[in-house]
Amino acid sequence: GAVVSQHPSWVICKSGTSVKIECRSLDFQATTMFWYRQFPKQSLMLMATSNEGSKATYEQGVEKDKFLINHASLTLSTLTVTSAHPEDSSFYICNTGLAGGNEQFFGPGTRLTVL
Amino acid sequence: QKEVEQNSGPLSVPEGAIASLNCTYSDRVSQSFFWYRQYSGKSPELIMSIYSNGDKEDGRFTAQLNKASQYVSLLIRDSQPSDSATYLCAVNRNFGNEKLTFGTGTRLTIIP
Numbered sequence: 252g253a254v255v256s257q258h259p260s261w262v263i264c265k266s267g268t269s270v271k272i273e274c275r276s277l278d279f280q281a282t283t284m285f286w287y288r289q290f291p292k293q294s295l296m297l298m299a300t301s302n303e304g305s306k307a308t309y310e311q312g313v314e315k316d317k318f319l320i321n322h323a324s325l326t327l328s329t330l331t332v333t334s335a336h337p338e339d340s341s342f343y344i345c346n347t348g349l350a351g352g353n354e355q356f357f358g359p360g361t362r363l364t365v366l
Numbered sequence: 367q368k369e370v371e372q373n374s375g376p377l378s379v380p381e382g383a384i385a386s387l388n389c390t391y392s393d394r395v396s397q398s399f400f401w402y403r404q405y406s407g408k409s410p411e412l413i414m415s416i417y418s419n420g421d422k423e424d425g426r427f428t429a430q431l432n433k434a435s436q437y438v439s440l441l442i443r444d445s446q447p448s449d450s451a452t453y454l455c456a457v458n459r460n461f462g463n464e465k466l467t468f469g470t471g472t473r474l475t476i477i478p
Contacts, residue, residue, distance in 0.1 A: 283463050294470040295410070295454070344409045348463040353398050353415065355466060360409040 253279050253349055257358035264335055265366055272330045272361045274345035280325035281347040285355070286318075289342045301328045335365040369393060370457050372469035381478050385442040389455030389469055392436065398458035399431055401440045403451045404471065410454055414440060417461070445476045 254277040264270050274284055286298045299320050301307040307320035319331040328347075332339055342362050348355040371390045379385040387401075398417055402410035416422045416429040416438065428441040438457075442449055455469040 281463075285465065295468050297465065300465060342409075346410075346466075350463060352463060353417070353458070353461050354400070354412055355463065356412055357402075357409040 253356045255358040261362040263364045269333045274328045276326045279349050282350050284328040284347040287344045337365045340365045369467045370469040372472045375473040378475045379445050385445045387440040387453050389438045391457045396457045399438045400456040402454040405451045447476045450476045
């Protein structure tokens with residue numbers, strides 16, 4: 252399947268700081284990427300859909316000013332958690348698929364811990 | 367009614383037996399169906415996709431789709447301890463790289 256990478260794989264930060272998570276499609280171009288969050292022992296929650304060259308679409312209840320998404324190229328989407336708080340501690344995962352394809356592949360995820 | 371429903375389990379199956387995982391969906395016009403496996407602490411991994419009614423086999427895995435009954439299942443033959451994971455059913459209303467709707471997952475434990 253298509254390879255999706257994420258960086259960093261884990262990050263610990265202080266409350267009030269901002270953290271940027273990168274999601275890259277390594278061997279294909281991804282016009283659309285999806286960002287999910289997963290709390291321990293809970294199901295995946297879609298946060299937003301990022302589209303290359305346009306504004307992201309956020310799911311209901313997700314603060315767009317807190318979770319900034321940028322999809323500036325066909326291989327890179329970034330999620331920035333601004334002014335992070337302990338309740339933002341979670342597993343953040345991106346997924347995407349080939350344009351014109353049907354299958355979607357997840358990145359390995361980023362575990363964020365906010366102290 | 368949830369859009370995609372799965373029995374949360376846990377489902378315990380003896381090693382070597384067949385594990386059967388079920389999923390129902392509410393949107394009758396859904397076109398694409400996927401099974402993901404998620405190990406604890408890891409991200410989901412795509413293991414099967416199915417688009418047409420009937421069975422699709424890949425190694426020890428068989429996906430079954432019945433659009434009339436709005437039902438998709440995953441069978442794992444000769445279950446191994448390494449199959450112990452949470453299995454997520456995902457549905458796409460269309461074909462293509464669009465938003466998936468996930469079930470909450472079924473936790474499967476294979477008992478040695």
